[in-house]
Amino acid sequence: MPAFHCDLALARRLERANALDGEDAARAEATLFPGRVDVAIERVAGGSLIFCGVDSFLSHALGLGLDGRRVSDEALDQLERFYFSRGSRAELDLCPLADASLAGRLVDRGFRPDHFEAVLVRPLRPGEPARAPEPPAGVTLREAGPEHTEAYAHGLAAAFATADERELYELIADVGRSSFHRRAGPRMMAWASGDSAPVAAAALNLHEGVACLSGAWTRADHRRRGIQRALIEARLVLAARAGCTLAQVVSDPGSATQRNAERCGFIPAYTRLVLSKPAP
Template sequence: MRLPVINEELAKRIVKCETDYFTSRISSIGERAGNPEGVEIKQFGDTTAFYIQSMPWGLFNSVKGFSQDDIEKLEEIIEFYEQRNRAFQLDIHPTGTHPAMLRRLSEKGLYQNSFLSVLYGLPTCELPNLPSNITIRQIDNEADFDLYAGIHCVGSGMDIVHKHHFVNNNIGLLHRPGWKLFLAAWDGVPAAVAVMHIGSGSNIASCTLAATAPEYRRKGLQTALLMWRMYEAYQANCELVVAQASFGSSSQHNMERVGMQIAWTRSVWAPLNP
C-alpha cells in the first residue's frame, strides 16, 4: 500500500482527528470530580476552543479546527479568552485558509509566532523487531500508570515532585475508549512512554504524546515506540498514522526514520498583546 497523496479531503480528516483526540484528552481532565482545573470547551461553528484555568500554557488554551468557514466567529473566540484574561494560540492549517482570513487575523491583533510539522504514514503489518535492550508493554493498570506519570513529568523537564499533576491530569486516559498508553523499558528499567488515540468511527491513528527520561535519551526508545504504535494501528485496521512535532526537532526526525512524511506545516498564531 502506498501513502496517499495529500488533498483537501484527506487534510480535513487529519485536522479533525487532532481536534477529536484533543477534545477527548481535555474532556478527561474536566470530568474529574468538581472540575478542579477549571476546564471549558466551547464550540464556535466547526472551531473548538479549549481553556484550562489552572494551566496558562498555550497548548491547553488553544483553538483547533479554525478555517475560513468560521471567520465571522473570530471576534467571539477572541472575546472568549479576553473574558478569562488568558492568552491563547490559534492553529492554522493550509486547508480552509484564504488570504482574507489571514488578513483578518492580523487586523484583530494576532500574529504568527511558530510552526509545527504535521506528519503522516502507513501502519506497519509486522510486529517491530526491537533491540534486545528494549521492551514495550501497554499500560493497563494504575501501578504502570504511576510509572508513566513519573516519566512524563521528568521527560517534560519538570521536577519529579510535580508528578502528582501528571497523575491527576492524565489518569482519565487510562481505560478511556480510543486511547492506548505504552511503557518502554531499557534493560528492564522503565525509561520512556508514548500514547496513541483512535477516535470512534475513525480509521486514522494519532500519535499524541511521547516522553523519555533524560538519562535514557538517544537510545532509540522513541523510534521503537513509534514503530510499536504503527503496528497497533495496523491491528486496529487503521489506514493512516498521524502525528505532530516541532519543525526540525528530534521527534520529527524519529517520525521520518520510521517512514512518516511531512503532510504540511501548521502555523500557530497568538495575540500580539495578550
C-alpha cells in the same frame, strides 16, 4: 505504502482528528480534576474551542476554517470571547489549507505568530503492518495500565521541565495523569533489563480512522537507543489492527520526534502556524 496526496480532504481528516483528540483530553481533565477548572468546549467554523485553564497546554482553538467557507467575523468574535471571558489568551492552530483569508484577519485583530508545528502523516492499510520489528536488545514493550499513571506522568514532566521549574513540571505531570483517563487508545511503555522503572513511554489515540501518536518521552540515560522508534512501530501495528487508514505525528519542526517519525515512514504533510493574542 499506499500513495496519497496532501490535499484539503487529507487536511480535514487530520485536523478533525486533532480537534477530537483535544476535546477528549479536555474531558479527561474534567473527570480527573473535578472542580479545579471549569473545562469548556465550543464548536465554531468547523473546529473546536477548548479551555482547560489559563495556563493549560490544552487551551487552544483547533481545526477552524476547513469547511470550505470563509470564517465569519462573528466566529472570530466568538473565538476571542470564549477565551478572554475566562481570563485566558486566545491561541489558534492554523492549518495552511484553511480559509486563506484567516491568517491576515487574525493578524489585523492583534494575533501574532507564536510558533510552528510540523504535521507528519503515514498512510496505513488495515492489518498492515502486521507486526513490529523487535525492540532494541534488553528492551521490552508493554501496554501500560492504571498502575503506571504516576510513572508516565513524572516521566513526561521530566522530559520537558527541569527540577527548578516546579510549576511547569506539575502542569505537565497533570497532563500525563489525565492521559491515563482517556479511552481513545492505549499507552505503551518500555522497560530495560535490570531497571524496575519504565525508561520510555508513548500514547496512541484513535479518532475516526486516524491514529494520533503523541505523549512520547524517554529517560535521559536511555536516549539514542532506538526505543522511541520501536514505540512508534508498535503503535502503528495497533493502529492498523484497529482499522485506521492514517497515522499522524505532530512535532516541533526538525526535532528528534520528527526524525524518528520519518524513519518509520512518516512524511511531512504541512506545517501549522500557531497564533496567539493576549487577554485584554
